[in-house]
Every structure is written in C-alpha cells, then in structure tokens.
Amino acid sequence: MPEFETLTFTQTGPVTSIVLNRPEAANGMNDTLTRELVVAAALCDTEATKVVTITGAGRFFCAGGDLKAMAAAPDAGTFVKGIADDLHRALSTFARMDAVLITAVNGTAAGAGFSLAVTGDLAIAAESAKFTMAYTKAGLSPDGSSSYYLPRLIGIRRTQQLMLTNRTLTAAEALDWGLLSEVVPDADLTARADELAQQMAATSRTSNGAVKRLLLDSFGNGIEEQMELEARYIAGCARSADGQEGIAAFLGKRAPAFG
Structure with missing residues (x-):
C-alpha cells in the first residue's frame, strides 16, 4: 500500500474509505492531492472493492483548487492543467469502476470540491454543508466533470445560475434541486x-x-442502442456468479450472498 501525504486510504473488506486530508488548506486540491487521488482511484478499481466512500477531514469537504499553489507556480496554466488532468483521471476511474462511490459531504464543497461531491453514485451531506461553484469569482472556468454532471442532474438553467452567479446552496437546497441523495444531521x-x-x-x-x-451511456445513445446495451448487460449479469446466486436466492426465498 503506498504512503499518502494528502489523503488517508483505508480498506476494510469490500469497503474503501478515502479522506481528503489537508484540513489546514480546507482540503484544497494541489498537485500532490490530485496525483495521489489518481493512485487511490486505481487501487479501488479491483474486484475486491464494492464500495468507496470519499469525505473530507476537518470543517471542509473540499474548497476546490489550491489558489495559493497556483499563484506560486512558475506557469499557472501548465500547473492548473496538470491538476485538472490528474483529477479527471481519478474521476474517470471512479465513474467507470464497478464499485459504488459514496460522497459524504461534511462541510463546504466549493469549485472542484463541488464537482467531486456530485460525482457520487450516492451523494449524502451534513445539514450544515454548503455548495458553490466559485470558479468565475477567481477568473477561472469549471472542471472536475461539473459541466457534464450538473446539466444532467439539474438542467441547463440552474447550472448556468450556479456557474455564472456563484450562488451558494444549502444542503437542503442542493437536495431539493436533485444534487444530493439525502441530507442528515451533522453528527x-x-x-x-x-x-x-x-x-x-x-x-x-x-x-x-x-x-x-x-x-453513463444513456444520454449519448438513441433508444435502440440503449436497449441493446441493456440486453447485453442483463445477459452478462445472468451468466455471472452474482446473477446465478441472485436468481437462486430469489427462488429459494432467502437473502443472496453475493461475492
């Protein structure tokens, strides 16, 4: 297991926990954090992992890109491109892996932190959490897959409002808009x-x-293409060990014991 500097990585059976661990910098994304996130994501993309949770240490989930690190870089554009590329590699792995990704938003999610929060297959948040894009406030544009996920989750008009006006949403508002699966008390x-x-x-x-x-494929396919994928995937599931166990358990009126 590699040694991580900016996050903690804990594997307990089929469940992996990732904690963004730069609380002194509001868990801001610098080049080290995004590079380590790529490694962590690759470690999750195995048959041994069925669930991955991501949360933040301290008061913030993630305040987005580390602007201090950007300002200190000799070439801000090259530096930011490297951060974005690494973040996107990690997010692509999380999206394509079979394991379910749960994002647990413990505090403010801004910029790329907002983007990361909504990538969860299941996204939950503490009542005190807040969400804001914040990119254009710093003269930047969105990254972290937010321009892909937000229009699909909440539509173009609300996405435009979030990205152009930097409106801050409470957790309750984010739930009402369809950005979250559920909201729970902080504790x-x-x-x-x-x-x-x-x-x-x-x-x-x-x-x-x-x-x-x-x-992931549904918005890019016509109905016939999507139904063909459905037929192929359900057939593959039926042939799999999990499919065989699920069918047997249903017929035997017992709980399945999936591998």
Missing part, C-alpha cells in the same frame, strides 16, 4: 455513510457496475 453523517457503505457492500458488484455503465 450522523459518518454513521450514515458507514451504514450506506455496508448496505451497498451486501449488493452485487456485477449489477452495480452494469447500472453505472448504462447510466
């Missing part, structure tokens, strides 16, 4: 994330991976 966030992780750990990794791939 309950860790326990709820753990409970949800254990619930997902008992499900089929094969099925979950198929769900993720189908949903």
Whole structure:
C-alpha cells in the first residue's frame, strides 16, 4: 500500500474509505492531492472493492483548487492543467469502476470540491454543508466533470445560475434541486455513510457496475442502442456468479450472498 501525504486510504473488506486530508488548506486540491487521488482511484478499481466512500477531514469537504499553489507556480496554466488532468483521471476511474462511490459531504464543497461531491453514485451531506461553484469569482472556468454532471442532474438553467452567479446552496437546497441523495444531521453523517457503505457492500458488484455503465451511456445513445446495451448487460449479469446466486436466492426465498 503506498504512503499518502494528502489523503488517508483505508480498506476494510469490500469497503474503501478515502479522506481528503489537508484540513489546514480546507482540503484544497494541489498537485500532490490530485496525483495521489489518481493512485487511490486505481487501487479501488479491483474486484475486491464494492464500495468507496470519499469525505473530507476537518470543517471542509473540499474548497476546490489550491489558489495559493497556483499563484506560486512558475506557469499557472501548465500547473492548473496538470491538476485538472490528474483529477479527471481519478474521476474517470471512479465513474467507470464497478464499485459504488459514496460522497459524504461534511462541510463546504466549493469549485472542484463541488464537482467531486456530485460525482457520487450516492451523494449524502451534513445539514450544515454548503455548495458553490466559485470558479468565475477567481477568473477561472469549471472542471472536475461539473459541466457534464450538473446539466444532467439539474438542467441547463440552474447550472448556468450556479456557474455564472456563484450562488451558494444549502444542503437542503442542493437536495431539493436533485444534487444530493439525502441530507442528515451533522453528527450522523459518518454513521450514515458507514451504514450506506455496508448496505451497498451486501449488493452485487456485477449489477452495480452494469447500472453505472448504462447510466453513463444513456444520454449519448438513441433508444435502440440503449436497449441493446441493456440486453447485453442483463445477459452478462445472468451468466455471472452474482446473477446465478441472485436468481437462486430469489427462488429459494432467502437473502443472496453475493461475492
């Protein structure tokens, strides 16, 4: 297991926990954090992992890109491109892996932190969490897949409002808009994330991976293409060990024991 400087990585059975761990910098993304996130994501993309949780240490989930590091770089453009490229490699892995990604937003999620928060297959937040794009306030443009996910989650008009006016949403507003799966009291966030992780750990990794791939492809396909994928994926699931176990358990009127 590699030694991480800016995050903690804990594997407990089929559940992996990642904690962004730069609390002194509001968990801001510098080149070290995004580079380590690529490594962490690759470690999650294995058959041994069924669930991944991501949260932040301290008061912030993630305040976005580390502007101090950007200002200190000899070439800000090259530096930021490297950070964005690494972040995008990590997010692509999280999106394409079979494991379910749970984002547990413990505090303010700004900029790339906002982008990361909404990539969760299941996104939960503490009541006190706040969400803001904040990019244009610093003369920057969005990254971290937000221009992909936000229009799909909340539509173009609301996305424009968030990105152009930097409106701040409360957790309750983010839930109402469709950015989150659920909101819980601050004191309950860790326990709820753990409970949800254990619930997902008992499900089929094969099925979950198929769900993720189908949903990622759905906006780019016509109905016939999408139905062909559905037919192929459900057939693959039926052939798999998880599919065989699920069918047998249903017919035997017992709980399935997925691998």
